[in-house]
Amino acid sequence: MPADGVGAAPSGAAPSPAADQVARLADKYFIKTKETVGRFGDTRVTYAVFMRRPVICTPRLAVGWLEEMARARGVEFDIRLTHPEGAWVGAxxxxxxxxxxxxxxVDLETIYLQKLGPACVAAYNAYQMCVDLPNVDFMAMDARHCAGAEMADMMAYAASVGSAAARRDVGARGFVGNANDATAHHFGRERGMGTMPHALIGYAGSTVRAAEMYHEAFPDEAMTVLVDYFGQEVTDSLAVCRRFPEMAAEGRLAFRLDTHGGRYLEGLDLNSxxxxxxxHAQRSIRGYRTDxxxxxxxxxxxxxxxxxxLRERLDEAGFGAARIVASSGFNPGxxxxxxxxxxxxxxxGTGSYLPETWTETYATSDIVSYGGKPSVKVGREFLLRYLDH
Structure with missing residues (x-):
């Protein structure tokens, strides 16, 4: 059984992939090893599962899948976590x-490593972001950057683990939700969050009209308005505030900046x-900074x-309670x-906690004991010390 209360996926979720799909998805040499062991006799082994870089321990999806496979095969696996979920783990x-x-x-290694490594790195990145900005709410907007629904579930889970660790360590507000219903449960929600994409602004023909249409469709909701479509972030933000002054005064109106990197926000250039x-932040530009x-x-x-x-201009116009949402490339750096x-x-709003360097997500699994006898390939002897823990 797993340690520290880490268990399987939420009840009702089918294990993915199912037991009858393993042979098709596993690396072929594992399948051939399984056939060889079946011919010459089984033995009890112990694997050490590790990564080559520091990470946040994010094992639940891998552990849950292993437990499902054990049940499907009518056997028991002893899964001992060396760290609780959310703990820092060294390279x-x-x-x-x-x-x-x-x-x-032996044939399960391919799949449980897929479920472990990327999640651990994504959780590490999410943790760093939340620690650096502890007073900011984060929203996971990674789903459309993921390679399918399974990865999206893995990344949302990772964001929730990294966020919880930052909340524990520094009192960060962390990730408060995500952009779709399917993975909202990782953040304690039933539904995803979000208001309008650029498509609605283009459809409406103006930022103010898009806000009016949205408010008419969802009159009881707070509203976050995307303001970069026409390149008039300040002008359109103020216009929406004047159109909905009560919402602005109540803090129920926010403006999302998603200006792309090909231009400056309205009213700015390098000197300004x-x-x-x-x-406002002299320290940020008085010291040495990288490009x-x-x-x-x-x-x-x-x-x-x-x-x-934008904050200056909103405050000057008397809309100090209006909120600012930022997106576009918000990674740890x-x-x-x-x-x-x-x-x-x-x-x-960020999906950029997803690992940028995919090679860093590769988890490794080495057998360190066969039939109770310690044994590992040359160069990995350091793993043997964990047999006695």
């Missing part, structure tokens, strides 16, 4: 020790971006200066730059 340090009959474990930060940090601070798109600029500039952002 090369096992996340779990997995014991059972070699015949029933520096001036904005000089007024990437400078792009996040004073460059095109949704920069720190852009967020500060960009969030760190935003923290340096102390940006007045209320919500960040």
């Amino acid at each position: 090369g340090e096992p996340l779990m020790m997995l014991s059972g009959p070699l015949y029933h474990l 971006s520096y001036a904005v930060l000089d007024r 990437t940090e400078l792009r996040h601070l004073v460059g095109t798109g949704v920069s720190a200066a852009a967020i500060w600029h 960009k969030c760190k730059a935003m923290a340096i500039a102390e940006v007045p952002v209320d919500v960040i």
Whole structure:
């Protein structure tokens, strides 16, 4: 049984892939090893499952699937987590020790590693983002960047684990929801969150008209209005506030900046971006910054200066309670730059906690014991010490 209360997927969820699909999806050498073991006799083995970079332990999907496979095969696997869910795990340090009959474990490796590695790295990234901006609500908007529904479920789960760890460690607000219904349960919700895409603005013909249409369709909801479609982020934000002053005053009106990197937000250029930060966050531009940090601070798109600029203009017009939502490329590095500039952002919508370097997500599983006798390939002897833990 897994340690620390980590269990299978939510009740009612079918294991994916099903037991009868394993032979088709597993690496062929595992299938041939299974056939060989079946011919020459089974033995009990112990695997050490680890990664080559620091991660956040995010094992529930892998563990849940292993438990389903054990039930389907009428055997028992001893799954011992070396760290609880949400804990930091160092490079090369096992996340779990997995014991059972070699015949029933060997062909499962391909799939449980797929369910483990990417989730652990995504959780690590989500954790870093939430720690750097502890007073910001995050929204997981990764689904359309995922390679199918299974990956989307894995990434939403990862965001929830990283977020919970940041909440535990620094009191961060973290990820409060996501963009679709299918994975909302990972955030304690029944439904996804979101209001309008660019398509609705284009359909309506103006930002104000899109807001009116949305409000008529969903009169009881707070409203987040996307304001970059026409390149008039400030003008359109103020126009919507004037159209819905009560909602603005009640803090039920927000503006989402999603300006692409090919231009500056309305009213800004490089010099004025520096001036904005000089007024509000001098420390962010007075020290040495890398080119990437400078792009996040004073460059095109949704920069720190852009967020500060919109906040200035809303406040000057008397709409201090209107909120700001930022999206567009908010990965750990960009969030760190935003923290340096102390940006007045209320919500960040991001799918960029998804691993950027996919090779970092590769989990590895090595057998370290055959029939109770320690044995591992040369160079991995360091794993043997975990047999006694």
